[in-house]
Amino acid sequence: MTLSFDITDTSTRAALAARVAVAEKPSLIGMTREELGQALVAAGVIAERQVKMRVSQIWHWLYVRGVTDFAHMFNISKDLRSTLAEHFSIGRPEIVEEQISTDGTRKWLFRFPPRGAGRPVEIETVYIPEEGRGTLCISSQVGCTLTCSFCHTGTQKLVRNLTSEEIIAQLMAARDRLGDFPDHDTPEGTMVPAEGRKVSNIVMMGMGEPLYNFEEVKKALLIASDGDGLSLSRRRITLSTSGVVPEIVRTGEEIGVMLAISLHATNDDLRDLLVPINKKYPLAELIAACRAYPGVSNARRITFEYVMLKDVNDSLEDAKALVKLLKGVPAKINLIPFNPWPGTNYQCSDWETIEKFSDYINNAGYASPIRTPRGRDILAACGQLKSDSERMKKHERLALEAMMIAGHGEA
Template identity: 75%
Template sequence: MSLDTLAAERREPTAHPSTSAKPSLIGMDRAALAAALGAIGVPQRQQKMRSAQLWHWLYLRGAASFDAMSNVGRDLRQALAEHYSILRPEIVSEQISVDGTRKWLFRFPPEGAGRPVEVETVYIPEEGRGTLCVSSQVGCTLTCRFCHTGTQRLVRNLTAGEIVAQIIAARERIGDFPDLATPEGAIVPAEGRLVSNIVMMGMGEPLYNFDNVREALRIASDGEGLSLSKRRITLSTSGVVPEIARTGSEIGCMLAISLHAVRDELRDELVPINKKWPIAELLQACRNYPGLSNARRITFEYVMLKGVNDSLAEARELVRLLKGIPAKINLIPFNPWPGSAYECSDWDQIELFAEVVNRAGYASPIRTPRGRDIFAACGQLKSASERLTRRERETQGLVEAGA
């Protein structure tokens, strides 16, 4: 089999197809789990202990069925199975790049009277770490000119459970949960985890789905469950300025800004949200980010577009704009997609741009493109979910949000 054939391979796994109409426990915090237990008759005096058991099995051990929860009584396991689900999303397809990057197309069941929806999630293995790129919306409202996801209109926000389920399904698929049969499985490993980092850089604008993203990331960072350090969770925003301070105070994760231009007139074109919150307002919100320090720098993402934003004058202006902000600047070679209007900057020009930034004292790594051959690289994600009708979107409160 050739490398091209391997890269394009599409599998049709059927593990844990999410077809249940029962409410899912995945994505519930401890209070919600306690309420769910109370709803099926568990006495209040037992709810704290029982919800702790469920938390352990769902988020630390990765149990895929209630029967696997060995310290939960048979009667309670049966009652849980009758009323609730812990099914994973259906894996519609899995693609594996020649560089080891994996992209999954996950399908979630209808929410209420809606339709099933699909999102893409990407796993990037690297030496000493593994990064999972997670989606927060089906589609996007922002229409950034260089981003493939921006060509797919917003269908709906993902729930906290659907965001967490991407993490659980990916970890299960790559064998990153402990063996349920071994006592050691009850301990969070200090090293060797395949998913060591999460980036909210998949489909959608996370800060237009703030509440669900916040709840999902609180579960992801809980030390008794998925147990990912907040310093290993990065949320990327195109610049929803009013929610940036809340991100620092209520989530406490690392922050990344999709900047991509140093002049408002160009950023208005590349990242249209700039018309609402221009560069000066965005950078002031960054300077005020709670917890900002040299140890908790903001990452500024800058996609390199040939002849558009890659001049050395723009590199110098970038340095000037970021003065006083503890920052790292990720230079991203543009990843092409069918119909895109841009070209990637020449490699020599990217290196000259990086040199200007480096000389000013900022780390400016050039991001190695990963998964380009399966359209899993930055800016290439897009699912085939259909756009909702206006009435369906009004029902879900998306029209008011600017969808």
Template identity: 70%
Template sequence: MSVTLDLAAPLARSVAPPRPATASLEKPHLVGMDRDALSEALRGVGVPEKQLRMRTSQIWHWLYVRGASDFAAMRNVSRDLREKLDAAFTVARPEIVEEQISTDGTRKWLLRYPSRGAGRPVEVETVYIPEEGRGTLCVSSQVGCTLTCTFCHTGTQRLVRNLTPDDLVGQVMVARDRLGDFPAQDTPDGAIVPAEGRLVSNVVMMGMGEPLYNYDNVRQALAVVSDGDGLAISRRRITLSTSGVVPMIRPTGEEMGVGLAISLHAVRDELRDELVPINRKYPLKDLLEACRTYPGASNARRITFEYVMLKGVNDSLADARELVRLLKGIPAKINLIPFNPWPGSAYECSDWDQIERFAALVNEAGYASPIRTPRGRDILAACGQLKSESERLRKKERLAADAAA
């Protein structure tokens, strides 16, 4: 039986609940800034030039190593500087609207952010998946999506806005807070987490939205997440999934250096045009060529191709053979994803026997093709099930809301 926590009740941990984002709507956020921007922020509140480097490292440490969500917690920073920072900036966490826990230990948070042009506060979902030896956080990059992939629940929600670097990094911070993954914090009793090491050890940009349509913000956020003196999640443990924004694939490898996953799902253009409509702009030939030249791809660091198994649609053995043919020469592995149903979906999951036959054929051709175990289905936290109720106001309504604020 899944659980939904009452977040109005006191947390059963020795950590103060994060202040909601709505408490500091007008203040710039220090979380998500790179070091240069953080240094400029400190200069702006009067930190002397000769102290800037030291103070930048000090605040960075408090934010990303100690997990401070309030300037008052920064005990070795002078009271005067803390008060200046508190007056000018915020380090508050996103507001947690709801937390759900699946029977398999998967956790889903509904997070609320300021409107930032959307006309009203917006919400996204973030998912934590505990496994043996690792804990994976599935991060959303946009509120809604423009791509309308027909098998994906998020695709039924129109794009509201891009998430900013502090929105993105904030998802990692919330997860580490709630799991007790910062020093001096406690893991909730009964939580399913890795037995050893970091509780959030891997990050996948596979939540709501298309990360490569929010490229600059995602790049900056992942630079912060992977910084070795902070959150220190190795780039080898970060994977970005795209539906196929071909012009941005090479820059992703060159500038972010993270693992690449391709949301493939079909081996023929006519079917992929239907399932993943961006294929009409960037067809399979162009997409696969971008994968062949992806910087850093090798047998030691293969590209992941995600393939959702849809009964009678893309799951034939002929499809499996064509998949093998298409991927020839690409260092690849194929994640076979049993379709996760959602309200109103028009598809069914392939029969398990058929999924196994498909996987066996791909395996025999020399490609690893693990069948992804569905996680968090009971709380709509599985792949393709994420969605929030946020909608973008019309321009006239947004202007009126901004004027009222």
């Protein structure tokens, strides 16, 4: 049974009213250390000589303890806490809805306040619990510009890029909801060990193309991997791109996280249709950029994502072409059974076909796991995200359920 919760109860509505009151205050979440120090000095909150100490203190409370109220920063004087609250905010986005799948996958609909003359925006974030780890799928844009023909998110036009604050806030709000921050009500609150985290991995595979928002994504991921804060290993952070070639090498040099390529086809004609950015950056350029990715090796392989579409890209000849295309590239190939959504013309490949495809690639020397579909019943699976600013109508949800029952979406 799928569970769906409207989080906006009475207490939350009161909190929302408080958010409106502080909407014009800049948030300290998502700032680099240098930006944080500059903001504190510019606001007259601290003197220049105090920057290093105060930034270190605040950074610890924000990203190790996960506080959402300056009043909980116990090793900072009460007067300074009050002054910080007058000038800045450190709150979380509004959780409009939380859905829990039958398989334990969670999807949150987050709403962020207006930026400048804009309007509030909504995005979706997904948490996938697995044995020994938990993965958070984070969005980088509201909507998307890429219009990949098999992707539900691609049917929603781009509204705007997310800021580093809004990107990292998804991780922090998820950790709040999962109880993944230590108790910060007392100075002696226990730290959460790396092995005990519910969110152990993050993937930039949510709404949007991360490399079309490079600077904000970079800032957020460097905060996520900072050893004195959220402290996620860069090997546990994966950035997925549809192929923004000029930014791929920069990703390795400046962020240093694991790379995933949304591939889905082995020739330019088909990829032009499935992933239209291929018309700008064709396969030859994309694979060349992958070969040049800093640090790529058998220990740090690039993941190639390949959605299995019935009678489109799932033949044995396609498998042979895929092996040939990636020859010499340290790679893992994730086979993704297509996840249906209302209005799509695609169907998922038959399970037997997927297994034969996988067997061929494995026999050629590449790891080729078949990704288990997670959260399909709440549209939380790969390619299904779409913010509820365009909410699914009842007849669309019924149509999806009918597709699932009929087996069109089953692998």
